[in-house]
Amino acid sequence: MSLPLGTMVRIAVRSLRQHFLSTTVTVISAALAAGLVMAVFSVARQSSQAFQGGALGFDAVLGARGSATQLVLNSVFHLQTSPGNLPYKTYQEIKNDPRVAEAYPYAVGDNYRGFRIVGTVPELFTEHRVDGKPVFELPGHGQWFDPSRRQAVIGSVVAAETGLKRGSDFHPTHSLDEHSDHVHDEDYVVTGVLKATNSPADRVIWIPIEGMYRMAGHLLRGNGEEYHAEAGEAIPDENKEVSAVMLRLKSPDSGFLLQTKYNKEGKQATLAWPIAAEVQGLFQRLSWVSKVLVLVAYLVVVVAAGSLLASLYNTMNERRREFAILRSLGARRKTLLGVIVLESTLISLAGALLGYAICFGILSIAAGLIRGETGVVLDVFAYHPAMLWTPIGMLVVGAFAGLVPALKAYSTDVSRELSQSAA
Amino acid sequence: MTLLSLRDVTKSYPVPGGGRQEVLRVAQFDLGEREQVALAGTSGSGKTTFLNIIAGILKPDGGQVLLGGRDLVGLTEAQRDVLRAENLGYVFQTFHLLGAYSALENVVLGMAFGPGPDPQLARVLLERLGLGNRLHHRPHQLSVGQQQRVALARALANRPKLVLADEPTGNLDPESGLEALGLIRAMCAESGAALLLVSHDPKVLATFERCQDFAELNQARGEVPA
Structure with a gap:
């Protein structure tokens, strides 16, 4: 019998709570990654639009x-x-x-x-x-x-x-x-x-x-x-x-x-x-800055995914007994695999949600700086497609990052773990 | 009526040098429904392997393991997992409770893999075992005897046809051990489950009408060529 999703979520959440510190650090790392990606794309687009509209109607x-x-x-x-x-x-x-x-x-x-x-x-x-x-x-x-x-x-x-x-x-x-x-x-x-x-x-x-x-x-x-x-x-x-x-x-x-x-x-x-073309040309010449920022943001995502993988992987050894017990109770291997992938996905989800706060925080700071330096006002809450695909991407990246530790859980030798922990 | 029937069951593991170490060779073993049988065996005699094969955790190299008429050898691992969750309860020597879960949660979680969580039934079971005021205690907050009873409740929660008990009194003092044994036997009898218990304690073994020497049952040949 397959375990209901609700029960799997409860097992995953319980485990994340049990490893509160590493979970918190990993969530923050994922949030920074998500927030940075969303903020970089939003600032790049808004500043480009704002500067191109900065000509105040002059041709x-x-x-x-x-x-x-x-x-x-x-x-x-x-x-x-x-x-x-x-x-x-x-x-x-x-x-x-x-x-x-x-x-x-x-x-x-x-x-x-x-x-x-x-x-x-x-x-x-x-x-x-x-x-x-x-x-x-x-x-x-x-x-x-x-x-x-x-x-x-x-x-x-x-x-x-x-x-x-x-x-x-x-x-x-x-x-x-x-x-x-x-x-x-x-x-x-x-x-x-x-x-x-x-x-x-x-x-x-x-x-x-x-x-x-x-x-x-x-x-x-x-x-x-x-x-x-x-x-x-x-x-x-x-x-x-x-x-x-x-x-x-x-x-x-x-x-x-x-x-x-x-x-x-x-x-x-x-x-x-036309002034707009001059501004666009200027932005194109400066586009490498934006590209570097995007690259840095993506690197932070990679680091966050690595951190997520390492964080979960490091708990696998201490959790092998837990997996063996669950298996002895009738849990299937794929259930354990699902629980671990769910854990990494939940961490990513929490990170993505917290990422919005980070994103708006970065945008608020950037908006203040840009307004102070140039007079251009950025809308902190302006929608950018990155605010949709970044959290989705984070969930996918998180799920994949969870696969490696999940496979370790999947391969738990029940008989050996139970006899070792009994010894 | 026979609940469990093993025929020519063997299990071996590879050893360095290319050979294999045969740890189990049981020509025949039968257990009736609601029957309670004890196996006397010393540590390292292969009795845990024997129980793990019956539980479907391990797959034998050959032979036949019929549980309720179904041959575990022919089942996939996932099918054996389902069979185990729905038909078997397992009590370990060290109880193997999950430390992050309360007594009640340990029992309910065990049910989740079988017919489904039933907190009310879990509560009733734990109350029957004298743990009504310990439902929300974590294992480390319970005495060894109380942990043993939580493990028993978990093993019985899915209304299994067979309860396997591997040295269930091994971590208890003699008096508590006998008390726990009485509880296990009474609860199994009450729920209609058969009991297959492994122990090396003569006092425990002496309480069973049918007690088999595992050394006689297991004719493993030790190291054999590949």
């Missing part, structure tokens, strides 16, 4: 001649240094190009406690929309900055990490180095905190571009000669510069034509278009 970015990747990193992700500046007239030219729907200038060069200060125009906030919805929103009583005053609106991450809020004031630090000793005398007042966009923009302090031009110590070289803005005097457009121009194009054809104009025929500017 292209125009910047100084150089690497398109550096241009995207600098102007979209607010990372790395600026590849250089463009004359203001280049901004005006592309803004008036009939193929361009929207164009907003960025001027960078300062930071506050490591958060980049970007000079721009208020139209970026009031006119830029994606699918008819404004990209930037000011909750509460916040107001956009007045382009003629020393005012700023700040991203949600900046607010959370610096404590700045509406009405707060701050002094920008010169350069992109947060440890720079050169703190500007200019005092800026926060007029609003932007609603989170879940993009790198949440890590930015936005000020009027005019303010960037007029910051003490900032030199403009729009026409090739150094110019220092004086208070009360208008700055001639020919002296102004921009670090980048964010663009929304009227059609994909416009991208091809502008790309030809700036990248092939021109020599002073670089057009990074």
Whole structure:
């Protein structure tokens, strides 16, 4: 008579409880493996999607001649240094190009406690929309900055990490180095905190571009000669510069034509278009990191399976008497085999379930780090197919890992074990 | 009516050098239903091998072992396992209780391989054996005599046709041994099971109407060529 599954489960659970310490260690090891695999796949996919959506509806970015990747990193992700500046007239030219729907200038060069200060125009906030919805929103009583005053609106991450809020004031630090000793005398007042966009923009302090031009110590070289803005005097457009121009194009054809104009025929500017393709290319170049992480995760699974096998195998010698007794009571060999495979499967099951907690723990930590570093927000509980196939895979791996000790139990010599333990 | 019948049963094991060590050669042995028989044998005489063959744990090299009309020699191992679970109870000298299970669980687990777990019957059996207040004690929390009674309850729990007892009093003091023996015999008689008991204790053997010298029964030839 075959033993009912319920009885087999009870025998297996009793045995696991009897070896509580090794069971616990093995479950934790399996949980780490499952959690790591699920977290790695989830972070990889979500960060890729989030970064590719980080362009906030812009199709292209125009910047100084150089690497398109550096241009995207600098102007979209607010990372790395600026590849250089463009004359203001280049901004005006592309803004008036009939193929361009929207164009907003960025001027960078300062930071506050490591958060980049970007000079721009208020139209970026009031006119830029994606699918008819404004990209930037000011909750509460916040107001956009007045382009003629020393005012700023700040991203949600900046607010959370610096404590700045509406009405707060701050002094920008010169350069992109947060440890720079050169703190500007200019005092800026926060007029609003932007609603989170879940993009790198949440890590930015936005000020009027005019303010960037007029910051003490900032030199403009729009026409090739150094110019220092004086208070009360208008700055001639020919002296102004921009670090980048964010663009929304009227059609994909416009991208091809502008790309030809700036990248092939021109020599002073670089057009990074389409931004999504640049980001994807960047991710592809960094894909080895993801592959290494996946490989490490799989190695942890192998180690966990080995640990499971060794843990069960090591108990086999002390359990041979138990197996012999069960056999003498009528248990079949395959029943013992089933009990051991069930034990390893139960360990894997417990590990897989605990793995979800580990996965969400890793994702919470990763989400915090990524949000802090890039402004991109990961959804800790976002579904990824790995969250389904990893536990199933763990059960299969666990069952196979249990086969070796199970075969040892299967081959128990009842007569010898009973007579030896009687001696 | 005959319950157990052995004919020309032999068992040998390979030994270094290519030969074989014959440990059992029984020309004929019969046991009737509800009969109680004792076998007198010293340690190493092959009596445990004899019991293990009857229990279907070991398969003989040749001969015939009929239990309730079925020849164990022709059965597969899995079939012998089923036959053992449903028809046999086995009481060992060292009881062989499972340390991780309580007295009640030890008995119920034994039932799981036979007709199925029946905690109520297991409880009644243990209470009959004076262990009503020890149901949930683990073996190490029981005296040797109590462990012996748990083992007896487990052997009887599946209502076997035959109970095999291998030196069941060997670990008990003489007084407790005789008391346990009386209990085993009474419970077997009550449940209608036949009893085949192996012992080297003359006091135990003297209580049986039929007692056979195992040395006479077993005509094993020792080392034989392959």
